[in-house]
Amino acid sequence: MINRRDFIKSSGLVIGSTAINTPIFGSVAETKKKNIRVGLIGCGGRGTGAVFQALAADPDVQVTALADIFEDNLNNTLSALKQKYGDRITVTEKTSYLGFDAYEKLIKSKVDVVLLCTPPNFRPAHLALAVKHGKHVFCEKPVAVDIPGLHQVEAAIKLAKEKKLCLVSGFCFRYSFPNREIISRVHDGAIGEIKAISSFRHGGELSYKERQPEWNDLAYQLRNWYYYQRYSGDMIVEQTIHSVDYMSWILNNELPQKVTATGGRQSRPWNKYGNVYDHFAVEYEYENGFRSFHFGRQQNGTTPRNTVEAMGTKGYMNVGINTNYEIFGDQPWHNTERLNNMYQTQHDELFKAIKEKQVINDGDFMITSTLMAIWARLSAYSGRTLSYDEVIHSEEVLGPPVEDYHWDMKIDELAIPRPGHYKFT
Numbered sequence: 196m197i198n199r200r201d202f203i204k205s206s207g208l209v210i211g212s213t214a215i216n217t218p219i220f221g222s223v224a225e226t227k228k229k230n231i232r233v234g235l236i237g238c239g240g241r242g243t244g245a246v247f248q249a250l251a252a253d254p255d256v257q258v259t260a261l262a263d264i265f266e267d268n269l270n271n272t273l274s275a276l277k278q279k280y281g282d283r284i285t286v287t288e289k290t291s292y293l294g295f296d297a298y299e300k301l302i303k304s305k306v307d308v309v310l311l312c313t314p315p316n317f318r319p320a321h322l323a324l325a326v327k328h329g330k331h332v333f334c335e336k337p338v339a340v341d342i343p344g345l346h347q348v349e350a351a352i353k354l355a356k357e358k359k360l361c362l363v364s365g366f367c368f369r370y371s372f373p374n375r376e377i378i379s380r381v382h383d384g385a386i387g388e389i390k391a392i393s394s395f396r397h398g399g400e401l402s403y404k405e406r407q408p409e410w411n412d413l414a415y416q417l418r419n420w421y422y423y424q425r426y427s428g429d430m431i432v433e434q435t436i437h438s439v440d441y442m443s444w445i446l447n448n449e450l451p452q453k454v455t456a457t458g459g460r461q462s463r464p465w466n467k468y469g470n471v472y473d474h475f476a477v478e479y480e481y482e483n484g485f486r487s488f489h490f491g492r493q494q495n496g497t498t499p500r501n502t503v504e505a506m507g508t509k510g511y512m513n514v515g516i517n518t519n520y521e522i523f524g525d526q527p528w529h530n531t532e533r534l535n536n537m538y539q540t541q542h543d544e545l546f547k548a549i550k551e552k553q554v555i556n557d558g559d560f561m562i563t564s565t566l567m568a569i570w571a572r573l574s575a576y577s578g579r580t581l582s583y584d585e586v587i588h589s590e591e592v593l594g595p596p597v598e599d600y601h602w603d604m605k606i607d608e609l610a611i612p613r614p615g616h617y618k619f620t
Contacts, residue, residue: 231549234260234290234306236298236321238272241335241365242312244538246272249310249333250280252542253550257283260290260304262297264417269293295600302328308549309333314417314426315433316340319347320597326351329358331549333542334557335365337436337565340428342589345566352558363545364557366440366564370544371537373520373530377512378444385526386507392445392487394438397500400493403468412606422469425594425607429471431458431575432568435491439571440564441503441514442479442487448563451479451487453582458575460611462494470611477571489571578614591620 233256235246242263250256258276263269269291276284292300298321302309308331311321315337325332332355339345355362368374381389404418420426427433443449458475474492481487505512510524520530548555570586594607 232259236262237313238263238268248542253546262292262301314420319344323351331361367537370540387509395500396435396438396491436568455580456571456575576612577619
C-alpha cells in the first residue's frame with residue numbers, strides 16, 4: 196500500500212527529471228558494438244513517434260518486434276520504419292504480434308527495450324510484465340487510470356529498481372532543457388519562498404474517428420480511446436497531467452493533503468464523444484496551507500494557453516511551454532538557448548544510460564503525478580474534497596483486467612459523471 200510519507204521521502208528529485216547513477220556493471224566498451232533490440236507495444240501515432248525517436252537516439256538500435264490490436268496500425272508503422280531505416284528494422288511475420296495478448300508475446304521475445312505506448316488503462320499490466328522479464332522500458336504517461344492500477348505500477352517500479360532496469364517516462368516537460376534550467380534556479384532560491392503556483396492547459400478538442408462499417412463497438416471505442424473513462428482516465432489524467440506534473444516538479448514532488456476540484460462537460464454533446472469531461476479546475480492543498488491551482492479545458496473556439504507560473508517572496512517564474520521561460524525579481528533570467536526536442540531527449544538519455552550500463556529511473560514521479568491527476572478527477576466527479584487517506588484507498592476500477600479483453604466483451608458504458616450523484620468508492 197502506498198504511504199504518503201514514503202511517497203514524499205522517495206520522490207525528492209530536484210534537478211532535471213531523472214536519476215542517473217554511476218555504472219553498475221560491465222564497461223562501456225563491452226556494449227558499444229552490441230545491437231539494442233527494441234519492441235514497440237502500441238503502433239498508434241504516439242507509439243510510431245516513439246519508435247522513430249528510439250532509432251534516432253542510437254545507431255545500434257534495431258527494431259525487432261511490433262505489437263498492436265489493430266493490423267492496420269502495425270502495418271502502417273512497419274512500412275514507415277522500413278522506408279526510412281531499412282535493414283535496422285528486422286521485424287518479421289513471427290515478430291509482428293496482433294491481439295490483446297500481443298504485448299505478452301512481444302515482451303517474452305528477444306527484445307532488450309520495450310516501448311509502452313498503448314492507451315493507459317493497459318499500462319500497469321504491460322509495465323509489470325516488462326519489468327518481470329527484465330526489460331528496459333520507455334513508458335508513456337500516465338501510468339494508470341485508477342488507484343488499484345497505480346498500486347500495481349508501484350510494485351513494478353520497486354522491482355525495476357531492484358533489477359537495476361532503466362525506466363523513462365513520457366512526462367516530456369522534464370526532458371526540456373529550458374524547463375530543467377528554470378526549475379534548477381527556482382530550487383536554488385531564485386524567486387525565494389514559493390507562495391503560489393498555477394498552471395493552465397487550454398486548447399481545442401481532440402481528433403475523432405468516425406465509425407467504419409467493419410468496426411464493432413469495442414473497436415470503435417478503442418479507436419477513440421481518449422474519449423472514454425475506461426481507457427484514458429479522462430482528460431486530466433491523459434493530457435493535462437503534464438501541467439500537474441510540472442507543478443509537482445516545482446514542489447520536489449511533494450504530495451498534497453487534500454484536493455478540491457470541479458469539472459464538467461459544456462461543449463461536447465452528451466450523446467457522442469464518450470463519457471469524459473471537457474474542463475477541470477483543481478485546488479491542491481498542502482500541509483502548511485500552501486495551495487497550487489490547475490485549469491484545463493478542451494473546447495474549440497476558445498483562447499489557447501499552456502503556462503506554468505510560480506509566485507515567490509523574491510520574484511516569480513513565468514513559463515509558456517515551448518515559447519518563453521522567464522524569472523522576474525531579484526535574480527532575473529530568461530532562456531536564450533534554442534529549444535531541444537524534449538521527446539527526442541527522452542530517448543537519447545534512455546539509450547545512453549543503457550549503452551553505458553547506468554540506471555535512469557523516473558518511477559517515483561511517474562506515480563506521484565499520476566496519483567495527483569486521478570485524485571483531481573475523483574474529486575471533480577464526486578464534488579467532494581478528498582484527503583490523501585481517502586483517495587489512496589479508492590477501490591474504483593474503471594475496466595476489466597487486460598487478460599479479460601476480447602472483441603465481444605462489454606464496452607465502456609459508464610455515465611458522464613454528475614457531481615453529487617457520482618459515488619466515490
